[in-house]
Amino acid sequence: MARLRVHAPQDLVAGASLLAACLFALWxxxxxxxxxxxxxxxxxxxxxxxxxxxxxxxxxVVVSLFRPGESLGRWPVRGPLFISLAVVVFxxxxxxxxxxxxxxxxxxxxxxxxxxTRWRELAVFAVAVTVGCILLFRSLLHLPIPIFIIPGWxxx
Amino acid sequence: xxxxxxxxxxGFSVAFTLSNLxxxxxxxxxxxxxGVLPGIGPIATITMLLPVTFGLPPIGALIMLAGIYYGxxxxxxxxxxxxxxxxxxxxxxxxxxxxxxxxxGRAGAALGIAAxxxxxxxxxxxxxxxxxxxxxxxxxxxxxxAEYASLMTAGLAFAVVLARGSIAKSIAMVFLGLLLSxxxxxxxxxxxxxxxxxxxxxxxxxxxxxxxxxxGFAEVMRNLTVEQARDxxxxxxxxxxxxxxxxxxxxxxxxRGTLLGAILGILPGNGAVLGPFASYAxxxxxxxxxxxxxxxxxxxxxxxxxxNNAGAQTSFIPLLTLGIPPNAVMALMVGAMTIHGIVxxxxxxxxNASLFWGVIASxxxxxxxxxxxxxxxxxxxxxxxxxxxxxxxxAIVIVCCVGIYSVNNSPGDVALTAVVALLxxxxxxxxxxxxxxxxxxxLGRLLEENLRRAxxxxxxxxxxxxxxxxxxxxLFTGLVVLVVAVLPSIRxxxxxxxxx
Numbered sequence: 224m225a226r227l228r229v230h231a232p233q234d235l236v237a238g239a240s241l242l243a244a245c246l247f248a249l250w251x252x253x254x255x256x257x258x259x260x261x262x263x264x265x266x267x268x269x270x271x272x273x274x275x276x277x278x279x280x281x282x283x284v285v286v287s288l289f290r291p292g293e294s295l296g297r298w299p300v301r302g303p304l305f306i307s308l309a310v311v312v313f314x315x316x317x318x319x320x321x322x323x324x325x326x327x328x329x330x331x332x333x334x335x336x337x338x339x340t341r342w343r344e345l346a347v348f349a350v351a352v353t354v355g356c357i358l359l360f361r362s363l364l365h366l367p368i369p370i371f372i373i374p375g376w377x378x379x
Numbered sequence: 380x381x382x383x384x385x386x387x388x389x390g391f392s393v394a395f396t397l398s399n400l401x402x403x404x405x406x407x408x409x410x411x412x413x414g415v416l417p418g419i420g421p422i423a424t425i426t427m428l429l430p431v432t433f434g435l436p437p438i439g440a441l442i443m444l445a446g447i448y449y450g451x452x453x454x455x456x457x458x459x460x461x462x463x464x465x466x467x468x469x470x471x472x473x474x475x476x477x478x479x480x481x482x483x484g485r486a487g488a489a490l491g492i493a494a495x496x497x498x499x500x501x502x503x504x505x506x507x508x509x510x511x512x513x514x515x516x517x518x519x520x521x522x523x524x525a526e527y528a529s530l531m532t533a534g535l536a537f538a539v540v541l542a543r544g545s546i547a548k549s550i551a552m553v554f555l556g557l558l559l560s561x562x563x564x565x566x567x568x569x570x571x572x573x574x575x576x577x578x579x580x581x582x583x584x585x586x587x588x589x590x591x592x593x594x595g596f597a598e599v600m601r602n603l604t605v606e607q608a609r610d611x612x613x614x615x616x617x618x619x620x621x622x623x624x625x626x627x628x629x630x631x632x633x634x635r636g637t638l639l640g641a642i643l644g645i646l647p648g649n650g651a652v653l654g655p656f657a658s659y660a661x662x663x664x665x666x667x668x669x670x671x672x673x674x675x676x677x678x679x680x681x682x683x684x685x686x687n688n689a690g691a692q693t694s695f696i697p698l699l700t701l702g703i704p705p706n707a708v709m710a711l712m713v714g715a716m717t718i719h720g721i722v723x724x725x726x727x728x729x730x731n732a733s734l735f736w737g738v739i740a741s742x743x744x745x746x747x748x749x750x751x752x753x754x755x756x757x758x759x760x761x762x763x764x765x766x767x768x769x770x771x772x773x774a775i776v777i778v779c780c781v782g783i784y785s786v787n788n789s790p791g792d793v794a795l796t797a798v799v800a801l802l803x804x805x806x807x808x809x810x811x812x813x814x815x816x817x818x819x820x821x822l823g824r825l826l827e828e829n830l831r832r833a834x835x836x837x838x839x840x841x842x843x844x845x846x847x848x849x850x851x852x853x854l855f856t857g858l859v860v861l862v863v864a865v866l867p868s869i870r871x872x873x874x875x876x877x878x879x
Contacts, residue, residue: 234545241555251575261839264568265568265570266572272557272558293810306600314797317790330776334773337768348770364431365434
């Protein structure tokens with residue numbers, strides 16, 4: 224008997240992730256009423272779609288065992304990590320103390336995502352971009368973005 | 380005919396107010412500004428600039444967005460010619476001969492003919508839209524739920540076929556997008572679906588969060604991992620106005636490209652992508668000396684650029700008449716329109732005539748402005764192209780953050796976008812494309828609504844979709860397209876076409 228060998232690792236993982244997504248959606252939609260075709264309930268379509276996602280996942284997994292395909296390749300962590308970290312920092316600081324702090328903070332954290340960053344240059348740039356954002360979004364477009372707020376002290 | 384003229388004059392009277400002209404201008408300018416940046420396509424550009432339009436009245440916002448869209452398209456072509464980095468699939472073809480021309484010191488002529496060809500194509504496409512809008516809207520009013528559901532299904536089938544990469548993965552992404560669209564309150568029963576009690580999820584997954592995560596942040600993450608070899612031309616830009624001989628060489632390709640692009644653009648499911656490829660192939664085939672192509676033939680820039688712009692514009696037709704976005708960019712437009720309280724579809728034209736025709740008129744104005752502002756500003760674009768990515772991406776991140784926060788003034792949305800971005804990045808590492816997912820997501824609610832209505836009419840009998848002739852025909856077309864795409868011989872051709 225020929226041993227099963229993975230020919231396309233990328234497709235295998237892709238298919239497996241789809242299967243996981245399918246199971247997760249089925250679980251999440253489990254309490255919903257499916258209804259009948261004549262009177263479809265809220266759960267019908269989510270369930271059908273979850274199963275369709277699962278089938279495509281299964282297809283990818285099966286094919287990956289027979290047909291040669293791409294390897295998983297490199298998965299650099301640094302970029303995605305610091306970019307998402309920068310976004311989270313922004314989310315945490317935008318209400319208080321506001322954009323005047325959130326802007327430079329997010330830019331500086333995102334700077335760590337690239338090995339080419341020159342920190343002094345980035346610091347100057349961060350201030351400039353933040354000022355630009357404040358002028359554009361708050362002064363020009365009047366969007367209600369908090370600029371600088373220390374509760375009970377300063378509100379801008 | 381007089382009806383058409385009446386509509387157009389109504390449109391121009393709306394578009395020709397000072398503020399709307401200004402918005403169109405700013406939209407084109409800013410769209411080009413962001414679109415020129417390498418690695419940022421129209422989708423990312425529109426997502427980033429969406430919040431800029433929030434404070435505007437709906438018509439001004441739409442005019443500005445349309446301007447941003449053309450600007451982003453044109454900016455992509457500029458980058459393709461000067462740096463050899465296509466902003467998106469449709470400008471891939473332009474890199475072939477356009478960049479060669481730039482290396483020979485004829486960048487000016489390439490950019491000039493691209494702008495002129497695009498303007499001509501834009502004019503024809505605007506007229507096409509104006510002429511087709513009324514009859515198509517009448518057809519749309521005859522559509523029942525079954526026809527709508529089938530049309531969307533066919534559109535999604537097209538989208539799968541026209542996406543890059545593995546068909547199985549594209550299909551999965553469409554299903555995943557549809558699945559995501561079911562999150563939130565059920566339209567009929569009001570039941571909370573898969574929202575885990577998170578209140579912001581019960582209104583449905585936010586469109587802006589998804590688009591910004593997948594096309595803003597995830598794109599930055601992807602760009603950071605590839606070594607960007609930027610090959611900015613050092614040769615002279617040269618004169619912008621093409622010579623008489625170059626004009627004569629380009630006239631035919633522009634006309635043919637316009638026709639091809641306009642027709643393909645109307646197809647649901649991103650037919651516009653095919654325009655530039657088809658045009659390039661055609662010109663190469665009928666050209667007297669095919670060997671010139673790939674070595675800086677001006678026809679290879681003029682034809683595809685005209686096709687690109689014509690398709691970009693006629694792809695508004697399914698959106699404006701049927702309310703169905705044919706591709707991810709138009710899906711963004713739907714999102715933008717809904718934010719401004721306009722539900723795209725056949726009713727917009729009757730209920731909101733001045734808005735409808737105003738937007739169409741401003742399409743032409745936008746094209747004219749691109750011609751006027753872009754050529755003199757080429758020096759600025761070249762300088763912008765030299766800004767290193769290490770400074771570019773933090774700026775992109777911060778603008779996206781502010782944008783996503785402004786949609787609902789919610790820090791939670793911003794954090795959720797980070798999660799979406801990580802998932803999107805992982806998905807792209809696994810060879811998934813984001814565009815089909817976004818299209819599935821946008822069509823999802825509409826599709827479900829019509830599916831359920833159709834089933835209610837037929838009392839649960841699925842055969843309604845094949846018994847009604849239009850619906851059956853649409854489903855059949857979708858099926859044929861899918862089957863053909865899976866056939867091995869076509870598949871290899873498809874891969875060839877999308878090889879960059």
